[in-house]
Amino acid sequence: MGFLRLLQAVLLAAAAAAAARAPAARAWGEEGHYMTCKIAEGFLTGEASAAVKGLLPEWAVGELAAACSWPDAVRRQMPWSGSLHFADTPGDCKFSYARDCHGTKGEKDMCVVGGINNYTAALQDSSSPYNRTESLLFLSHFLGDIHQPMHCGRTADLGGNTIVVTWYNTTKTNLHKVWNVNVIETAMNRFYKDDMSTMVNAIKHNLTNEWCREENQWAACYTPTTTCADKYAEESAELSCPAYVGADHGSNLEDEYFFKALPVVQKRIAQGGVRLAAILNRIFSGKNDDRIQSS
Numbered sequence: 001m002g003f004l005r006l007l008q009a010v011l012l013a014a015a016a017a018a019a020a021r022a023p024a025a026r027a028w029g030e031e032g033h034y035m036t037c038k039i040a041e042g043f044l045t046g047e048a049s050a051a052v053k054g055l056l057p058e059w060a061v062g063e064l065a066a067a068c069s070w071p072d073a074v075r076r077q078m079p080w081s082g083s084l085h086f087a088d089t090p091g092d093c094k095f096s097y098a099r100d101c102h103g104t105k106g107e108k109d110m111c112v113v114g115g116i117n118n119y120t121a122a123l124q125d126s127s128s129p130y131n132r133t134e135s136l137l138f139l140s141h142f143l144g145d146i147h148q149p150m151h152c153g154r155t156a157d158l159g160g161n162t163i164v165v166t167w168y169n170t171t172k173t174n175l176h177k178v179w180n181v182n183v184i185e186t187a188m189n190r191f192y193k194d195d196m197s198t199m200v201n202a203i204k205h206n207l208t209n210e211w212c213r214e215e216n217q218w219a220a221c222y223t224p225t226t227t228c229a230d231k232y233a234e235e236s237a238e239l240s241c242p243a244y245v246g247a248d249h250g251s252n253l254e255d256e257y258f259f260k261a262l263p264v265v266q267k268r269i270a271q272g273g274v275r276l277a278a279i280l281n282r283i284f285s286g287k288n289d290d291r292i293q294s295s
């Protein structure tokens, strides 16, 4: 490897490691990705967990959750990957693969659903030329993104990015970021002692109580030939509709909006985690039933 490539690799690893360490707000935001992957880790079979650990970069120190924001950290260095983080729609709150899964210049399959299918297939195929570490990190990250309703929002406002709002009269933000970051950080601050593992535990508590009946269905549409990512995008597109209500450009969002969004955010993180685990279990331990195994 040439010096420049080496330097680039070192800088990338450092940026990714810093991104993984710092709980500070960024693109879901880092907390959302961390929690989605943390929940997935808890549902992996022993076999899948060992395979995942074997693929993780060294700086993740054996923790999938620590590496799940990597695709955001390298988005600039890999500009082609940008459109794989989302799947916006014309505004009908429905997702249609044929219509909506393309890049900004119309490149077919270049959306979050295409990305999930791509990296699932790559990991399943031992002769795939793609880097398996990168495939794992992209897949794990995109399972988080696809569950964030504003990642399947309207094309016209870039999934809420151009809708500027204030959060509790103090923070200038936008509707996309409200869902990525602000709701989670306000919840952490108010209810979870600013501690991500406390919030993860609260979500896990619901997984073993509140949601334990429906949970078996969450991963159930997985078939040998698809990842059901279409369904996850359809759900998010549908959830994006009410998320736009009461959040016009220039508005101030506070308790009313926060308490409407929080249960949705928490459930989507849970679903993303459970589904990621089901996909990884299938890839790495050939598990063929759709039931989730706790470990």
Ligand SMILES: *[C@@H]1O[C@H](CO)[C@@H](O)[C@H](O)[C@H]1NC(C)=O
Pocket: 080, 084, 108, 109, 110, 111, 114, 115, 116, 118, 119, 130
């Ligand atoms: C599939 O993965 C490869 C390798 O990272 C990438 O070049 C290609 O653009 C990806 N395509 C999709 C639809 O994700």
Ligand SMILES: *[C@@H]1O[C@H](CO)[C@@H](O)[C@H](O)[C@H]1NC(C)=O
Pocket: 057, 131, 132, 133, 134
């Ligand atoms: C695979 O990707 C990771 C992360 O970008 C990188 O550190 C590693 O060197 C790559 N492996 C190969 C064999 O290219």
Ligand SMILES: *[C@@H]1O[C@H](CO)[C@@H](O)[C@H](O)[C@H]1NC(C)=O
Pocket: 168, 169, 252, 254
């Ligand atoms: C935000 O400003 C509005 C209008 O001035 C006020 O009614 C509301 O109580 C403020 N909210 C907070 C959380 O300070």
Ligand SMILES: *[C@@H]1O[C@H](CO)[C@@H](O)[C@H](O)[C@H]1NC(C)=O
Pocket: 202, 203, 206, 210, 262, 263, 266, 267
């Ligand atoms: C637990 O479930 C209840 C009922 O669906 C919901 O209101 C609450 O937000 C959930 N809490 C967490 C931490 O997921």
Ligand SMILES: [Zn+2]
Pocket: 027, 028, 071, 072, 085, 141, 145
């Ligand atoms: Zn992303």
